[in-house]
Amino acid sequence: MPSTTLAAPVVSAVNLTKRYGEFTAVDGIDFAVEPGESFGFLGPNGAGKSTTMSMIGGTSTRTDGTLDVMGLDPDRDGPSVRAHLGVVPQQDNLDEEIKVRDNLYVYGRYFGLPRAYLKEKIGELLDFAQLTEKASARVDALSGGMKRRLTIARSLINEPDILLLDEPTTGLDPQARHILWDRLFRLKEAGTTLLVTTHFMDEAEQLCDRLIVVDHGRIMAEGSPAQLIREHSTREVVELRFGSSQNRAAAEQLQDLADRLEVLADRVLVYADDGEAALAQVHARGLTPIASLVRRSSLEDVFLRLTGRSLID
Amino acid sequence: MTEQREQAQLLTSTLHAHAPEVSAAKARRFGAWYVTEYYLRSLVRYGDVILADALGSPLMYILAMGVGLGSLLMGNNTLFDSVGYLTFVAPALLVSGAVQGGVTEATFPVMDGFKWHRIYQGPLVTPVTPAQIACGQILAIVIRLLIQSLLFLGVVALFGAVPSGAAIAAVPVAALAGLAMGLPIMSYSATIREEKGQFSVIMRFIFMPFFLFSGTFYPLTNLPIFLQWIGWISPIWHGTELGRWLMYGSSVPGWLLVVHVAVLLVLAAIGFLLTVRHFRRRLGGD
Numbered sequence: 001m002p003s004t005t006l007a008a009p010v011v012s013a014v015n016l017t018k019r020y021g022e023f024t025a026v027d028g029i030d031f032a033v034e035p036g037e038s039f040g041f042l043g044p045n046g047a048g049k050s051t052t053m054s055m056i057g058g059t060s061t062r063t064d065g066t067l068d069v070m071g072l073d074p075d076r077d078g079p080s081v082r083a084h085l086g087v088v089p090q091q092d093n094l095d096e097e098i099k100v101r102d103n104l105y106v107y108g109r110y111f112g113l114p115r116a117y118l119k120e121k122i123g124e125l126l127d128f129a130q131l132t133e134k135a136s137a138r139v140d141a142l143s144g145g146m147k148r149r150l151t152i153a154r155s156l157i158n159e160p161d162i163l164l165l166d167e168p169t170t171g172l173d174p175q176a177r178h179i180l181w182d183r184l185f186r187l188k189e190a191g192t193t194l195l196v197t198t199h200f201m202d203e204a205e206q207l208c209d210r211l212i213v214v215d216h217g218r219i220m221a222e223g224s225p226a227q228l229i230r231e232h233s234t235r236e237v238v239e240l241r242f243g244s245s246q247n248r249a250a251a252e253q254l255q256d257l258a259d260r261l262e263v264l265a266d267r268v269l270v271y272a273d274d275g276e277a278a279l280a281q282v283h284a285r286g287l288t289p290i291a292s293l294v295r296r297s298s299l300e301d302v303f304l305r306l307t308g309r310s311l312i313d
Numbered sequence: 314m315t316e317q318r319e320q321a322q323l324l325t326s327t328l329h330a331h332a333p334e335v336s337a338a339k340a341r342r343f344g345a346w347y348v349t350e351y352y353l354r355s356l357v358r359y360g361d362v363i364l365a366d367a368l369g370s371p372l373m374y375i376l377a378m379g380v381g382l383g384s385l386l387m388g389n390n391t392l393f394d395s396v397g398y399l400t401f402v403a404p405a406l407l408v409s410g411a412v413q414g415g416v417t418e419a420t421f422p423v424m425d426g427f428k429w430h431r432i433y434q435g436p437l438v439t440p441v442t443p444a445q446i447a448c449g450q451i452l453a454i455v456i457r458l459l460i461q462s463l464l465f466l467g468v469v470a471l472f473g474a475v476p477s478g479a480a481i482a483a484v485p486v487a488a489l490a491g492l493a494m495g496l497p498i499m500s501y502s503a504t505i506r507e508e509k510g511q512f513s514v515i516m517r518f519i520f521m522p523f524f525l526f527s528g529t530f531y532p533l534t535n536l537p538i539f540l541q542w543i544g545w546i547s548p549i550w551h552g553t554e555l556g557r558w559l560m561y562g563s564s565v566p567g568w569l570l571v572v573h574v575a576v577l578l579v580l581a582a583i584g585f586l587l588t589v590r591h592f593r594r595r596l597g598g599d
Contacts, residue, residue, distance in 0.1 A: 057438055061597070070333075079340055079440035083333035087438035093431040098358065106354065109347045110439035112339025113330055120328050158439075159330040 008071075010035050010162055010193050011056060015065035018051050018217075025051040027217035028065065035161075038194040040211030042204045042299060044309070048217035049197035050090060053166050056195070057082055070161060083111065086155030090166040092147050096140040100131060100150060103139060108157040121157060128183065129153035145176025152183065162193045169203060181206050201299035213303060220306040225299055232305045233297035234259050236275030240268045240282065240289040250287055257281055262304055271301070340440030348436055348449020349456070356457055367414065367461035368468060371406045375472060378402055378530060393532055394563045399474040404483060404556030405529040405549070407465050411458045411487035412549050415495025416520050418454045420512040423502035426450070433596060443596035447503075447589045454495060458488035480560040486577075490552025493577040494523070496584025503591035523547040528554070551576045 009032035018026040026048040033039040041049040054060035056069055058078030067074055074081045094103050101122055108118040126132045129149040134142060142150065148168065155163060168184065169177040184207060188194055198204050204211050205225045213220045213228065221228055238258075242250040244266060251263045254270060258278055262269040272278035275294035282289065304310055330336075340347070356363065383398030393401050426433040426446075433446050441449075462484040469475055498515060505511060526536060526543040527550035533541055544550035551573040557563040558570065565573075 059437055059596070079344075079442060080333070080337040082438060083336035083340070083440045085438070089434060089438070091431065091434075093434040095432065095435070096430065098354070102354070106351045107435060107439070109350055110340065110344070110436045110441050111330070111336040112343060112347065112440075113336070117328060117330065121330070124328065157330070158333070158336060161333070 007035050009033055009068075010070055011039075011195065012068045013052075013065065014067075016052065016055065016062060016067055017064035018048070018055060018060065019063045024217050026055070026062075029212070029214070029217070029219050031212055031219070031222070033162075033193060033195060036188075036191050036193055038188050038196065038207055038209045040204045040208030041195075041197040041214055042199070042201065042208075042211050042303070043197075043214035044199050044303075047199075047214045049214060050166055053087075053164050053195070053197060056164060057085055057087055083158070084161045086158065086160035086163040088148075088151050088155045088163070088165045088168055090170065092151050094139045094147060094150060094154070097138060099135070100137055100139060100142070101126070101135045103150065104154055104157055107154045111158040113158065118157070125153040125156055128156075128186075130179070130183075143176070145172050145179060148172060148176070148180060149183065152180070156187075160192070162195060163187065165194060165196045167197055167199070169198075169200070177203075201303070204299055213299075213306060215303075215307045215309075221302065228299060228302045229297045233301040234271040235273045235297060236271075236278075237295055237297050237301055238270040238272060238275045238278050238282070239291075239293040239295065240270065241266065241291040242268065242287070242289050250289070253285060253287060254282065260305070264310070269301070269304075271297070337440045340445075344436075344441040344445035345448035345452060347441060348446050349452040351436075352450055352453030353456065356453065363414075363457065363461070364464070366417075367410060368464055370413075371410045371465055372468060374406050375399065375403070375469070378406075380472075382530075394557065394561070396476075396561050396563075397474065399469075399472060400476065400561050401557070402530060403469045403472075403474045404560045405527070405553040407462060407469070407483060407560075408487045408490045408552035408556050409524050409527075409529060409549055410465055411462050411491035412494045412523070412552070413520060414458055414461055415454065415491030415493075416498055416515065418457065419495040419499035420502050420515065422450070423499055424505065424508050424512075427503070427595065428506075428508075433592075437596055443593045444589050446596065447592035451492075451496065451499070451585065451588065455488055455492065458491040459484060462487040476561050477559070479562075483556045483559040486552055486555045486559065489577045489581060490548045492584065493548035493552070493580035494520075496581050496588055498584070500584055500587035500591050503588060503595060523549045548577055548580060 012032040014030050015028045016026055016030070017024070017028050029052070041052060043049055051060060055062045055067060056074060058074030058081050061075050069081045070084045072081045095106065104122045104125060105118055108121070126135050129152060131146060131150060131153065134146065139147065139150065165184070169180055172180065184194065194207065196203070196207050208225060210222070210224050212222045221232060223231065240250070247268050248263055251261055251268045254261060254268070258270045258272045260271040270278050279292055279294055300310065380399060392398055436446055437443065466475065466480060466484060522543060526540055527533070527547040528544055529549065533544040533550060554565060555570065555573045558565045
């Protein structure tokens with residue numbers, strides 16, 4: 001739950017910048033994350049989300065700006081900052097050849113955690129990750145979803161104040177994603193601060209109290225999912241498919257119908273507060289789409305509005 | 314039911330990790346050792362393979378060269394340094410084995426850490442630093458080389474080819490020779506983005522010539538002068554000469570002993586510094 005008190009932010013960035021030679025990966029962004037909050041970075045691949053995560057962990061040094069994590073500067077006190085963090089990287093880097101249980105043990109030792117603590121904690125974390133039965137299995141025998149859950153369990157071994165999740169469900173099937181979201185939601189309920197990067201709008205809507213929409217290293221908008229949708233989109237959207245060659249011509253005839261129209265390669269999006277009414281208008285003008293759908297606006301629409309592009313390339 | 318239990322467990326756990334400040338302080342002091350612990354675990358996992366590698370191949374050399382070729386070469390007479398042929402080649406095989414072990418550890422596992430299984434990415438996001446990752450892995454290599462050399466010495470002793478008790482000192486010398494060759498190669502491995510056969514080139518065109526032209530099977534001076542330089546730049550020769558001195562008391566001038574030790578130390582030190590630097594640069598994120 002977002003904190004309502006005036007607690008100091010656990011992460012705050014001012015003019016945070018990362019350049020690789022000529023290329024600017026993160027272009028002067030500002031944000032602050034409250035304790036216990038679930039904060040998201042929503043943007044397409046290459047928006048600078050992972051780079052921001054690396055700078056928070058001090059594994060990538062910033063080019064400019066200031067960054068404060070738990071009152072520490074990651075560039076100067078990397079190891080101390082990382083002692084507060086749990087990190088779930090975009091790509092799993094589990095040791096495939098050792099047992100599930102041993103992966104947690106080895107990782108816990110990097111925090112200097114004593115054997116007695118680890119022995120018990122590992123059981124608890126395996127339970128949480130629903131992997132108790134796999135404790136003695138080798139990692140390469142696990143499914144993608146199980147590996148992801150094991151990576152999350154591993155990141156919790158030091159009871160971190162802040163959990164960094166970089167694209168936590170990319171590559172997972174829908175069922176595995178839902179199990180994972182459920183686990184993350186429990187952590188959030190238990191008071192862990194979550195920082196999530198994602199290019200899935202449904203994931204951002206599921207997990208984040210508040211998020212920033214990033215593109216080309218810049219912040220395009222900030223707010224709660226509902227707030228962003230309210231501010232940057234209409235309540236509803238009508239999706240119309242006229243066939244790829246007809247979409248543009250059909251859109252010409254609908255210009256005055258809605259607040260806004262988007263013509264994509266495969267469909268036309270009509271933004272209107274009352275979707276059904278707009279759809280009735282379309283039919284009234286003698287246009288007959290092959291398929292039509294009225295739905296609520298989503299973060300995908302917000303992103304399209306802000307950048308003119310869709311989230312998934 | 315189970316869900317409720319899990320949640321309750323998550324929230325009411327009586328177990329607690331020590332404070333982040335403690336993690337950071339412990340990692341600052343022992344971080345490298347934690348990485349070593351990890352590698353020692355895989356050492357145990359591959360124990361049988363490493364054992365076979367450490368003992369099997371030198372054993373074959375002992376039987377083929379030391380016992381077989383040795384008897385052909387000299388009958389009952391001694392050939393070099395007034396000792397039996399097996400006694401003469403044993404130090405060379407001890408050192409070559411350690412050097413080969415050092416080279417092996419300095420190549421594929423490093424690539425595995427940076428790229429293939431991204432092993433280093435695990436400790437990298439904990440309080441452990443890139444320099445500690447390098448040092449921890451190097452320490453594990455040292456331990457492996459010491460164990461391997463000790464086992465080898467035991468086998469050779471069983472063949473009766475270790476006349477002197479000072480031979481035990483040849484174990485750290487062999488490990489040092491392994492580092493003198495392994496660490497410079499490790500520093501190179503840390504710069505490789507893609508393995509396109511560089512490692513087998515290292516084995517065939519650096520390790521093998523060093524192995525064959527380092528006075529391994531006969532004194533270096535038996536080689537034509539235009540090949541002797543290979544021995545002088547080879548950690549295997551410097552290590553072997555020290556090993557012969559320790560294992561059966563071959564006569565080596567004092568200044569030359571100093572040179573042997575110095576060459577090994579300097580190579581190992583340069584390799585160490587470059588390895589740490591390359592790990593820092595590649596994992597440090599500038």
